[in-house]
Amino acid sequence: MQTAAVLRAAPGDEERALRQGLRRAERRRHWLAFGLAAPLLLFLLVNFVLPIFLILKMSVDDREFARAAPGVVAALAHWEADTPVPEAAARAWIDDLRAARGTPALNAIANRLNQDTSGYRSLVMTTARRLAQAPPGNATQALAGISEQWRGPEVWQAIQRASGPLSAMYLLGAMDLHRAGDGAIERVPKDEAVFLTVFQRTFGISLVVTLCCLVLGYPVAYLLATARPRVASVMMLAVLIPFWTALLVRTSAWVVLLQRDGVVNQLLQWLGLIDHPLTLVFNRTGTYIALVHVLLPFMILPIYSLMTGIRKHTVRAAISLGASPLTAFWRVYFPQTLPGVASGCLLVFVTAIGFYITPALIGGAGDQMIGYFIAHFITETANWSMGAALGGLLLLITCVVLAALAWTKTRQRAAR
Structure with missing residues (x-):
């Protein structure tokens, strides 16, 4: 306010000089902020952007x-x-x-x-x-x-x-396409088409895992947000324990637990729920169980962090005005948690589509996701170009999904 008053009171030349001085000070402040962030930007460029660019370049390089x-x-x-x-x-x-x-x-x-x-x-x-x-x-x-x-x-x-x-041969191959003798782009024969099915399987498994994590994680996050501090601390410790255990160890433990003579089958037989051991490993069921266990904390934590900021008196006010507890929860409390739900679902889904170790160890031959094939081409057949093409296509699809979600969220905000 004082600066604005000085600008109005100053004559023309003094006013211009003062404005220029303010602009120079603002530019210096911006450059100082950029200088402080420059090391981080350089680190991201060298260790993140540049490797991705080089890998994507290999998918079209043919020298x-x-x-x-x-x-x-x-x-x-x-x-x-x-x-x-x-x-x-x-x-x-x-x-x-x-x-x-x-x-x-x-x-x-x-x-x-x-x-x-x-x-x-x-x-x-x-x-x-x-x-x-x-x-x-x-x-x-x-x-x-x-x-x-x-x-x-x-x-x-x-x-x-x-x-x-x-x-474009590798990119076409990643989409089960090829060039015919006359140069036209055609689909490969059905008995040779592999990757579109693998992509569909990858996104299908990731979607199911995301829904399972949401169904299991939302109540846990609610209990964490509403429990007494001591109880919440113990529950949070249980949620965070998977982060302190190596992924390979957790996956191997599930192989032991889910095998035909494992703890799970023995417990179900002891309870009389089954007569014969179930096949729970080296198939899609085992893949779902292991992935949900690994990714469940990524769903719980974003939802819990949002729930802790929700004021409890809003639900009480709705109940005092005649709403049932279920109606108050569904129409007052749940809409406030939707940003956390969206963040958790996005985090779990994007992480799941790139998983490799867990499906490779627990899934069967028909349960392997796209990460397995990328690793196969890079580490076993040394076909880096095909692995880069599959990785680039996966990155493109992921970016499209993220852009669609961001556009949907922007439209929802504009509608409000």
């Missing part, structure tokens, strides 16, 4: 074939699929295979073409082995003498698609 077979890549750079294969391209292909034989480059060539079309690895290996006995002369005839497949354009089109430097 390995061009490095292993540069001659045929250059010779086919301007080749059209409806024209005969140039003799220079056939000769360059023979030279590349001879140069790559006995080196890791030959494996790189064969693997890349086999990723495009199944069966091309054996074709490349057979061709490279028999080229040593191929007579000199016409390169096209020499290749055709080894296999009739070299007469058609399909293999050469696959070589051209593998030439890079960028390729």
Whole structure:
């Protein structure tokens, strides 16, 4: 108020000088705040944003074939699929295979073409082995003498698609799509389609786990928020104990508890509820139980933190005005907890879709989630590009879900 009075009272030149001084002070304050946050921003950039960018880049990077077979890549750079294969391209292909034989480059060539079309690895290996006995002369005839497949354009089109430097093959493969010989995008045969089913399974399991955590976690959070301090402390300790135990230990413990001769089956038989042991592990049931146990605290804590700030007299006021306890809870108390419910559901769902260890150890062959396949391609087959494509697609879907939830919340606020 004093500053505004001074501005109104000051003459023109003094007023402008004072305004400029205030703007400079405001800019200095902003730069100071940015300087204090800069180390954290740099840490996030180097340790979070940059690795994600590099992984996503690998899903479209396709330079390995061009490095292993540069001659045929250059010779086919301007080749059209409806024209005969140039003799220079056939000769360059023979030279590349001879140069790559006995080196890791030959494996790189064969693997890349086999990723495009199944069966091309054996074709490349057979061709490279028999080229040593191929007579000199016409390169096209020499290749055709080894296999009739070299007469058609399909293999050469696959070589051209593998030439890079960028390729959508892995991203298409992550969505069970591929490019046909004419370049059109088509769905893979049903007996080869895998990943769309895995994504559906991943989101289905995550949704069921989220609903189970909500049904179990909401009453626990309510008890924590309304219990006496000593009782609430003991209950909170029980909720937090899973955070102090390694995930692998918790998962292994559930294998022991849920097996046919485990504690759970023995207890159910002793109570007379079942006559024969139930199959509770290495199937979808065991996956649900273990995931709910691991993720339940992520549902309880956000809801509990919101419930502690709700004033209890609002429910009492509703009851004093004639509402039943159930009506007062449902129409007065529960709507105030919805932000906590949304946060808990979002946290559990997003965490569940990326789980790998628990489904891998407790689930069966048909219960593996997308995290298992990402780890499989990266650690076992060394196909980093396919693993990066699956991870990038999972990240994209997650971002879409988050954006949709944020948009819904914004619309609800605007409607109020």
